[in-house]
C-alpha cells in the first residue's frame with residue numbers, strides 16, 4: 230500500500246531531514262511513527278500526500294509515485310490531519326468546512342451532503358453542523374479537521390500528533406474514532422509522543438532518529454530493543470518496562486497494555502486458560 | 511550565525527547614516543548613469559560585507575517593483591517625440607523619448623534608494639538596532655521594540671502561511687498552475703486562518719511579555735555598542751560624499 234524505497238529528503242536550506250528510508254506499510258495496517266522532536270516525523274508524513282517530494286528515492290502510495298502525482302490527486306487517497314486544526318479551518322460553519330474538500334474533488338449537491346453527514350457522524354459532530362468552528366473547543370476543532378479529511382473518502386489516514394494538547398477524555402475520543410476507522414479498513418499512520426497510545430492502538434512501529442529509520446517491526450519487538458530506543462530518545466511504556474525481566478526469561482510475552490498484563494497474571498495465578506472471562510468489560 | 515564582516519561590526523547608526531546618504535545622493539543625482547553607479551556602489555558594499563547572495567532575492571523583488579513602476583509611468587508622459595506606439599491603430603500606448611528618460615531615472619532612483627534596506631537588515635542584529643535607536647537617538651524603547659518585533663513576525667507569518675497552504679492542498683485544493691483570478695480568489699481561505707492564528711499568537715506574546723515584567727523599570731543592555739574610529743571614518747566619508755553630490 231505504502232512503500233518507501235531509499236527515500237531521502239533535504240530542505241531547501243540544506244538540512245537533510247530524512248536519510249535513506251525504506252519501509253512497507255500494508256493495506257489496513259495501523260502503524261505508529263515515533264521519535265524525538267526534530268527526528269523527521271512530520272517531514273516523512275508530508276511525503277505521503279505529496280506536500281514534499283523525495284529529493285532521492287521513491288515513495289509509492291497504492292502504486293502511485295508521489296513525485297509524479299499532484300497533491301490534489303493524492304488527497305483522495307491520503308487524508309492528512311495536521312497537528313494544529315486552526316491552520317485549516319476558515320469557513321463559517323462546521324458543515325461548510327467539511328464540504329470544502331469534497332467540493333474541491335468536483336462533487337455536487339446530494340453527494341456533498343451525503344459525505345458531510347457521514348463524516349460528521351463518524352466523528353460525532355452531527356449536532357454541531359451549524360455551529361461556527363471557531364467557537365468550539367480545541368478537541369472539537371480537532372474533530373472538525375478530522376471530519377473534513379474523512380469527507381474526502383481517503384483509504385489512508387495520516388495523523389500528526391492528534392492528541393497533543395487535549396485532555397484525557399478528548400484524546401481518548403479521538404483515538405476511539407481512529408480505532409473505529411481502522412476496523413472499517415482504513416490504513417492508519419499515527420505520529421505521537423505518547424508511547425502508551427502506541428502500545429494500545431498500533432500494530433507496528435517505525436522508529437525515527439536523526440532522520441534515519443532506526444527500527445521497524447511489530448510492537449513487542451520494537452519495544453524490547455532498549456538500546457535502539459535509548460538512541461532514539463524514547464522510553465517504552467511503563468507496562469513493558471515492568472515486564473522486561475520476565476520477557477527476557479521467556480515469560481509473559483506479548484504484553485503491551487495493563488489489561489494484557491492483568492489477563493496474563495490471572496492466567497498464571499489461577500492456571501486458567503480463560504481468565505479473560507473474569508476481566509471487567 | 512551570519513558570517514561576520516567589517517560591515518557587521520560597524521555601529522548600526524553608521525549604517526543608517528550610509529543608507530540616508532545614499533537616499534540623499536539618489537535625490538540629487540540626475541542622469542541614469544550616475545544613478546546606476548550609485549546603485550552599483552550599494553551592491554559593492556553588500557559584496558564587501560559578504561551578504562550579496564543573502565540579499566539577492568530582496569534585490570530582485572525591488573528590481574521587479576522598480577520595473578512595474580517604470581511600466582505604469584512610461585505611458586503617461588506625453589511630451590517629447592514619440593519613439594513607438596504599442597497599438598498604432600488606436601493610437602494608445604505612446605512612449606516618448608522624454609518619458610523613457612524620465613522613467614528610467616525614476617526607476618533607478620527608487621532602486622538605489624531602497625536597495626540599502628536589505629543590506630542594512632542583513633548586516634545588523636535587530637537587537638543592536640533597538641539598542642542603537644534607544645541609546646543614541648533617545649527613541650522610547652517601547653516603539654523600537656514594537657518595530658523590531660513586527661519585523662521578526664514576518665518569517666513566523668511566512669511559516670504559518672506555508673502550513674495553511676499545505677493544510678488546504680491536503681484537502682484537494684489545487685493551487686498549482688491556475689490562472690491569476692483563481693489564485694486571488696484562493697487568498698481568502700488562506701488569509702483567514704493566518705489572521706486568526708496570528709492574533710492568538712500575538713495575544714500569547716503580550717501575556718508572556720507582561721508576566722516577565724516588560725516595561726517595569728529602566729533598562730540596561732547586555733552589549734553596549736561603542737562608536738569606534740572605523741564608525742567615525744565611515745560616517746564622515748558618507749556625509750562627505752553626500753555633501754559633494756549635493757554641491758555638484
Ligand SMILES: Nc1ncnc2c1ncn2[C@@H]1O[C@H](COP(=O)(O)OP(=O)(O)OP(=O)(O)O)[C@@H](O)[C@H]1O
Nearest residue numbers: 240242244246264265266267268269270271272273
Ligand atoms: N520548512 C523547513 N525548512 C527547513 N528545515 C525544516 C523545515 N521543517 C522542519 N525542518 C527541520 O527538519 C527536521 C525534522 O523536522 P520535523 O518537523 O520533521 O520533526 P518532527 O519529528 O516532526 O518533530 P516534532 O516532534 O517536534 O513534531 C528538524 O530539524 C527541523 O528543524
Ligand SMILES: [Mg+2]
Nearest residue numbers: 270271272389
Ligand atoms: Mg512534527
